[in-house]
Amino acid sequence: MAYSFNPNPIIGGSRIIILSVILSIAAFFLQSYMERIFIPLVGLVWLVAIIYVALVYAAAKFEVITLSETSVTHTKGILSKRNVVLPYTKVTEATYTQTIMQRIFGVGTLHLDSAGGSMVAINVANIKKRDIDMIIADVNKKSGKGQKQ
Numbered sequence: 310m311a312y313s314f315n316p317n318p319i320i321g322g323s324r325i326i327i328l329s330v331i332l333s334i335a336a337f338f339l340q341s342y343m344e345r346i347f348i349p350l351v352g353l354v355w356l357v358a359i360i361y362v363a364l365v366y367a368a369a370k371f372e373v374i375t376l377s378e379t380s381v382t383h384t385k386g387i388l389s390k391r392n393v394v395l396p397y398t399k400v401t402e403a404t405y406t407q408t409i410m411q412r413i414f415g416v417g418t419l420h421l422d423s424a425g426g427s428m429v430a431i432n433v434a435n436i437k438k439r440d441i442d443m444i445i446a447d448v449n450k451k452s453g454k455g456q457k458q
Contacts, residue, residue, distance in 0.1 A: 311377045314444065318436040319414050321365035329358040374419070374433055381421060383431045383455050392417050397451040399423045405441045417441050421448065 315384045340347045368387065375382040381400070383393045402422040415438050418440050421431040436444070 311375050312443075312447075313376075314374045314436060315376070316336045316372050316416070316433060317416050318365045318369035318435065320364075320410055320416065320435050321369075322362045323410070323414070325358050325361045325365075329354050369435075372429070374435065374444065376444060378451075381431060381444070381448060383433060389390045393431055395421055395423055397448060398453075399430075400448050400452045403445045404454075405436075405445065405446040407438075411415055411435065415439075419444060 333351050333450075336343070336347060336351050336354070361366070371387045372385045373383075375384070380394050380396045383391075386392045395425065400421055401424050404420045404422075405417040406420065407417040411434075417434045417438055418432065418434040419436050419441050423430040
């Protein structure tokens with residue numbers, strides 16, 4: 310039975326919302342210097358923010374980590390697809406990292422490494438922490454790294 314996980318787009322959306330608030334406040338304080346363009350400028354900032362948040366949410370729906378009986382598969386892409394299949398036997402390290410913002414929202418970045426390369430084979434940001442724990446436990450169990458010696 311395969312399990313699938315999608316990234317949580319909350320971090321990307323939060324960043325642009327915070328940036329938009331900061332830009333709007335700055336524009337408000339500089340309003341006397343730009344009387345005619347104040348409203349169009351703030352409107353443009355928020356229009357770009359809304360479009361960016363919509364794209365972040367759409368992109369998250371097109372990125373999937375799937376755990377099957379024999380491998381971990383990472384599929385990403387809207388117009389063109391990138392598919393990485395990593396057999397459990399090839400996984401050398403399963404780790405995660407969390408930035409301060411990721412800790413606030415309960416997500417992290419999953420890193421699955423394989424032998425023979427300096428790059429991380431699978432690197433997915435903003436996966437829910439409980440899903441990361443489940444993925445790492447499953448990878449360790451199926452790769453034989455979770456067994457006591």
